[in-house]
Amino acid sequence: MIIARGLTKVYGDFTAVDGIDFEVRKGEAFGLLGPNGAGKSTTMKMIASVSKRTGGELTILGLDPNKRGPEIRAHLGVVPQQDNLDRELKVHENLFSYGRFFGLSRKFLKNKVEELLEFAQLTEKRNSKAEELSGGMKRRLTIARGLVNEPEILMLDEPTTGLDPQARHILWDRLFRLKEQGVTLVITTHYMDEAEQLCDRLIVMDKGKIMAEGSPADLIKRYASKEVLEVRFGSSKNQEVAEQISHLGHRTEVLPDRILIYSENGEEDLQAILKMGLEPVTSLVRRSSLEDVFLRLTGRTLVE
Amino acid sequence: MSTTTPVEMPVHKSQWQGSKKLVNVSRARNFAWLHVTEARLRNMMKWWGSIAAFGLGNPVLYLFSVGIGIGALVDANGGSTQLGGVSYLTFLAPALLTSAAIQAYQDETSFPVMEGFLWDKNFFAMNSTPINARDIVNGVMASAMVRTLVTVAIYEGVLLAFGAITFDVALPMFFSAILAGAAFGAVMMAVTTFVKEDDGFFAIVGRFVIAPMMMFSGTFYPLESMPSYLQWVGWISPLWHGTDLGRTISYGSPQQPWVTMFHWVYLTIWLAAGLAFAYRQVAKRLSA
Numbered sequence: 001m002i003i004a005r006g007l008t009k010v011y012g013d014f015t016a017v018d019g020i021d022f023e024v025r026k027g028e029a030f031g032l033l034g035p036n037g038a039g040k041s042t043t044m045k046m047i048a049s050v051s052k053r054t055g056g057e058l059t060i061l062g063l064d065p066n067k068r069g070p071e072i073r074a075h076l077g078v079v080p081q082q083d084n085l086d087r088e089l090k091v092h093e094n095l096f097s098y099g100r101f102f103g104l105s106r107k108f109l110k111n112k113v114e115e116l117l118e119f120a121q122l123t124e125k126r127n128s129k130a131e132e133l134s135g136g137m138k139r140r141l142t143i144a145r146g147l148v149n150e151p152e153i154l155m156l157d158e159p160t161t162g163l164d165p166q167a168r169h170i171l172w173d174r175l176f177r178l179k180e181q182g183v184t185l186v187i188t189t190h191y192m193d194e195a196e197q198l199c200d201r202l203i204v205m206d207k208g209k210i211m212a213e214g215s216p217a218d219l220i221k222r223y224a225s226k227e228v229l230e231v232r233f234g235s236s237k238n239q240e241v242a243e244q245i246s247h248l249g250h251r252t253e254v255l256p257d258r259i260l261i262y263s264e265n266g267e268e269d270l271q272a273i274l275k276m277g278l279e280p281v282t283s284l285v286r287r288s289s290l291e292d293v294f295l296r297l298t299g300r301t302l303v304e
Numbered sequence: 305m306s307t308t309t310p311v312e313m314p315v316h317k318s319q320w321q322g323s324k325k326l327v328n329v330s331r332a333r334n335f336a337w338l339h340v341t342e343a344r345l346r347n348m349m350k351w352w353g354s355i356a357a358f359g360l361g362n363p364v365l366y367l368f369s370v371g372i373g374i375g376a377l378v379d380a381n382g383g384s385t386q387l388g389g390v391s392y393l394t395f396l397a398p399a400l401l402t403s404a405a406i407q408a409y410q411d412e413t414s415f416p417v418m419e420g421f422l423w424d425k426n427f428f429a430m431n432s433t434p435i436n437a438r439d440i441v442n443g444v445m446a447s448a449m450v451r452t453l454v455t456v457a458i459y460e461g462v463l464l465a466f467g468a469i470t471f472d473v474a475l476p477m478f479f480s481a482i483l484a485g486a487a488f489g490a491v492m493m494a495v496t497t498f499v500k501e502d503d504g505f506f507a508i509v510g511r512f513v514i515a516p517m518m519m520f521s522g523t524f525y526p527l528e529s530m531p532s533y534l535q536w537v538g539w540i541s542p543l544w545h546g547t548d549l550g551r552t553i554s555y556g557s558p559q560q561p562w563v564t565m566f567h568w569v570y571l572t573i574w575l576a577a578g579l580a581f582a583y584r585q586v587a588k589r590l591s592a
Contacts, residue, residue: 048429051591070333070434075323079431084425086343088350097346100339101433102323103332136432149323181320 001026001153001184002047006056012161016042018208024153029175029185031195031202033290036215039208040188041081044157049079061232065255074102077151077183081158083142087131091122091141099148103271118200120144120176136167143174153184160194192290204290204297211297216290218299219241222290223296225250229266229278231273245273251280253295267295332434340435340443341450342478344416348451357454364402370524371468386526388557397468398477398550399460399523399543405481406543408455409489410514412448414506417496419588428590437581437587438551444493445486452485469554476553480567484546487571490578497585517541522548545570 002024004137009017017039024030032040045051046058049065049072060072085094092113099109117123119138125133133141137161146154159175160168176197179185189195195202196216204211204219212219229249233241235257241252250262263269266285273280294300333340346356371583376391378384387395420427427440456478463469469477492509499505520530520537521544527535538544549567551557 048432070336070436071329073432074327074329074332074434076432080428082425084429084431086347086426087424088347095347097343098429098433100342101332101336101430101435102327103335103339103434104326108326145429150326151318151323186517225380 002030002186003059003062004043004056005058007043007046007053007058008044008055009039009051010054016045017053019090020203020205020208020210021100022203022210022213024186026184027179027182028200029179029187029198030198031058032205033190033192033195033202033294034188034189034205035190035197037207038205038296040205042159044155044186047153048076048155049073049165051250055230069158074149075152077146077149079143079146079153079154079156079159081161081188083138083143085138085141086130090129091133092117092126094141095145096150098145098213100148103147109148115146116147119147121170136163136170139163139167140152140174143171147178151183152185154178155186157188158190158299159187160189168194184256192241195290204294206298206300212247212293219293220288222293224292225262226264226288227262227266228284228286228288228292229261229263229269230284230286231261231270232282233278233280244276244278248272260292260295310381310387312434318521327434329434332358336435336439337442337446340439341446342443343430344412344447347416348412348447355451355454356458359458360406360462363400363459366400367462367466367468368395371400371466375515386529388551388555390555393466393468395551396524396554398480398554399521400545400549401456401463401469401477401481402484402543402546403518403523404459404545405452405456405485406488407514408452409485410447410492410509412451413444413489413493415494416444416447416506416510418499418502419494419569421497422499422502427586431590437590440581441582441586445490445579448489449482449486452482452489456481456485473554477550480546480549480553482543483568483571484542484549484576487542487546487574487578490575490582492578494581494585496587497582504557517543542571542574 004020004022006019006021007017008015008019018220020043032043034040046053047060048062048070052066061075063072063117065072086097095113095116096109099112105110114123117126120143121146122137122141130138130141133153141235143156143159156175162170163171172194177186185198186203187195187198199216201213202219203213210243212223214222232238238254238257238259242252243258246252247257249261250260250267253260253262261269270283270285332568371393375396378392384391393562430440431437460469460474460478462473464474496505516537520534521541522530522538523543524539527544530538545567549564550561552564
């Protein structure tokens with residue numbers, strides 16, 4: 001569906017995307033993971049065929065987006081980072097109006113709009129102006145709008161940023177259903193849980209480059225241990241304690257507020273710490289996540 | 305559907321066909337500018353009441369106050385000799401008509417651009433479909449024309465009722481006013497694409513472009529009666545070219561045929577240059 005080879009985007013003397021390679025296959029949910037400014041959104045804009053690459057190759061649905069933009073866009077569903085709904089139009093008019101841009105007939109759209117309203121759980125809000133909706137509703141409407149042409153590829157840029165937990169879960173559920181449908185999803189996020197929930201495969205980006213690629217489970221296996229023990233001794237003591245316990249686990253990582261110990265058995269390591277007579281303020285044993293992968297790869301946390 | 309049962313995917317109701325089957329790309333491309341026009345008109349319909357009220361109220365107010373009020377003064381003092389032998393009302397009518405067309409175009413070319421790039425960012429939404437920059441510009445211009453057609457038609461109706469123009473010149477005057485409006489609108493659209501922040505842009509345009517243009521384009525008195533060092537404003541202004549054209553059409557104000565021709569050509573060049581400029585600017589901003 002999408003093939004990128006040495007894909008590059010340079011703005012003036014700033015290289016936003018620095019020669020990345022990846023492929024997205026039909027029907028998979030592909031994630032671009034990374035902190036703000038990693039080049040995810042720029043990559044998305046190039047795939048969305050609105051921003052032209054400055055180097056490398058990019059093929060979407062077999063076509064070159066620099067030359068055949070409108071043709072490719074006919075088969076994409078785009079959910080931008082920032083909702084760009086028409087505030088003056090009613091909810092159902094937003095869907096209808098957008099559908100017309102694809103040249104879809106009024107008759108087809110009449111039914112389609114009702115289906116999408118149901119899908120987005122906005123049937124009761126159909127006659128509200130878009131500007132009157134809550135953040136979660138606007139997001140759902142934007143996603144529904146992106147489905148009006150029954151796209152081959154649905155692109156979601158930070159789909160749940162700024163949403164409350166309940167709204168996020170509703171959205172994830174909707175996206176999951178689409179995936180079951182066979183729609184190819186391309187998702188950017190800086191939320192690890194979101195990536196783990198939704199993506200079959202992902203690339204971790206930082207400073208315009210790809211740091212790693214694989215399924216969430218793969219990446220965790222490759223770059224992190226099975227478990228993580230998190231201990232806090234108070235910010236002034238963390239560094240000092242870390243030196244004393246550096247022999248525990250495979251690896252330790254000192255963050256400003258806590259120490260992470262990567263190990264096969266976090267509980268055992270915690271007991272070892274207690275035996276040494278050290279008393280952490282708080283302690284937590286958890287499974288490794290993509291957050292740890294990112295930390296390992298870049299030496300930084302994702303959300304700073 | 306109750307909230308307790310899981311919401312079903314659209315596909316269970318009607319078959320998910322996929323965009324390959326659903327979207328006729330060449331059709332979508334051929335009518336792309338029309339789809340933008342349609343969307344703009346849909347937005348405009350939200351304001352049709354104010355558009356109609358303004359369209360009717362504006363000429364009525366102007367004609368009573370300036371046309372008849374000041375007109376009585378001018379005509380009583382033998383002013384018509386300097387106005388090519390016609391009443392002040394007749395002299396003023398083509399100018400008012402042209403400026404109404406320009407105003408209507410200004411509204412419908414500048415606000416959509418602000419909305420499209422700054423307020424709603426809906427140009428970006430359009431551009432994520434088969435629509436491209438050129439379609440957006442053409443669609444905005446076409447919808448502005450629809451609005452202006454209505455405004456000018458109402459205006460002419462009022463002018464006819466006041467006896468300010470005659471029936472036989474209504475149609476050609478219609479064209480000259482629309483052309484002047486479109487020429488101004490195209491340039492206005494291109495200029496508005498430069499606005500990056502909404503900080504009093506419209507106040508600046510109103511005070512430093514629209515107001516001087518109204519004052520110095522031979523709207524209320526012949527351009528020739530202004531000091532020559534100020535006449536250049538009129539020569540540049542599409543309002544003056546449109547007005548002078550309208551006056552020739554309306555009451556045959558003495559003019560060389562080449563001057564008439566020049567007005568048409570000048571306005572057409574503004575329109576073409578404005579469009580070309582707007583195409584470039586909108587494309588640039590969409591891909592940034």
